[in-house]
Amino acid sequence: MNNLVQKKYAPATERNRDSILDVLKDCLPDHGTVLEIASGTGQHATYFVEHLPNHYWQPSDPDQNSRNSISAWWWDVQLNNILPPLNINTQDDTWPVENIAPPLPITAMVCINMTHISPWASTVGLMKGAARILPQDGILYLYGPYKIDGKHTAPSNELFDINLHDQNAEWGIRDLNDIKDLAMEHGLSFVKTVHMPANNLSVIFTKD
Ligand SMILES: C[S@@+](CC[C@H](N)C(=O)[O-])C[C@H]1O[C@@H](n2cnc3c(N)ncnc32)[C@H](O)[C@@H]1O
Incomplete structure (x- = not known):
């Protein structure tokens, strides 16, 4: 080929x-x-x-x-x-x-557009892996659409979320609070979010 x-x-x-x-x-x-x-x-x-x-x-x-x-x-x-x-x-x-x-x-892990297009177990596994692999002060960088305090950040994200659910009941736009809580459970501290074009976020964590 x-x-x-x-x-x-x-x-x-x-x-x-x-x-x-x-x-x-x-x-x-x-x-x-x-x-x-x-x-x-x-x-x-x-x-x-x-x-x-x-x-x-x-x-x-x-x-x-x-x-x-x-x-x-x-x-x-x-x-x-x-x-x-x-x-x-x-x-x-x-x-x-x-x-x-x-x-x-x-020294860093990057994961772009996975958390919403895979089951939640994939994000759990991602955080477990970051806990095993990253050194102290290592960086975990996530990118994608996220809900903030349970709310979509744009009508287009809400439609996208419905579309994701239609494709696979286990997919969907995650709430940033759930991502932060999961990260904390695995020894990762939230650093910051950066607002990105098209209603996406960069989300940055560091390993404790
Ligand atoms: C929407 S694509 C994003 C690809 C790329 N990061 C981008 O932004 O163009 C989602 C990717 O997640 C991968 N994926 C799904 N479940 C996964 C898992 N449990 N572990 C690692 N990758 C996974 C898929 O194979 C697919 O390549």
């Missing part, structure tokens, strides 16, 4: 990548390996590494087609600081990344 067939394309990544990159530049530790959970197509990974030359980027996704796509996107940039994609499902008790030593220690 050729590169073009394997390459998946998500138009939203081109709309949100620069605003996400700005926040990452501000909140990531100065160096280290960034473990990306739910990398999807691989477009974010390949874009971010070009702009974060002091970091290694470890993409991952449980979906084989996505991992093929990440490899296909990597083929275009061929940068040494992006590592081959791993098969990480946050719901698993241990993750393959725990058995390997990346070129630099993992």
Whole structure:
């Protein structure tokens, strides 16, 4: 199969990548390996590494087609600081990344658009993994739509939430308070949210 067939394309990544990159530049530790959970197509990974030359980027996704796509996107940039994609499902008790030593220690985890497009158990697993893997002061960065105090932040998010439920009863836009409580249970302190275009939020935690 050729590169073009394997390459998946998500138009939203081109709309949100620069605003996400700005926040990452501000909140990531100065160096280290960034473990990306739910990398999807691989477009974010390949874009971010070009702009974060002091970091290694470890993409991952449980979906084989996505991992093929990440490899296909990597083929275009061929940068040494992006590592081959791993098969990480946050719901698993241990993750393959725990058995390997990346070129630099993992100092941050990034998870974009997963918490609402997967069962709540995936977010629970994400926090458990962050507790196991991140060093003290390590960063967990989340991006996506979130409810605040039980309320949607825009009518479009409310419609999106209904649409998600229709696709899968276990999916849905999470409340930021539930995410913060879950993070705290796993030794992660809330740092801040950053309002992003299209009614999304960046949500940043640090490991205690
Ligand atoms: C909407 S896509 C987002 C992909 C990419 N981050 C982006 O913003 O374009 C959701 C991704 O979450 C991944 N995913 C779903 N459940 C997961 C889990 N339990 N652990 C890790 N990834 C998961 C899917 O395979 C999919 O690639």
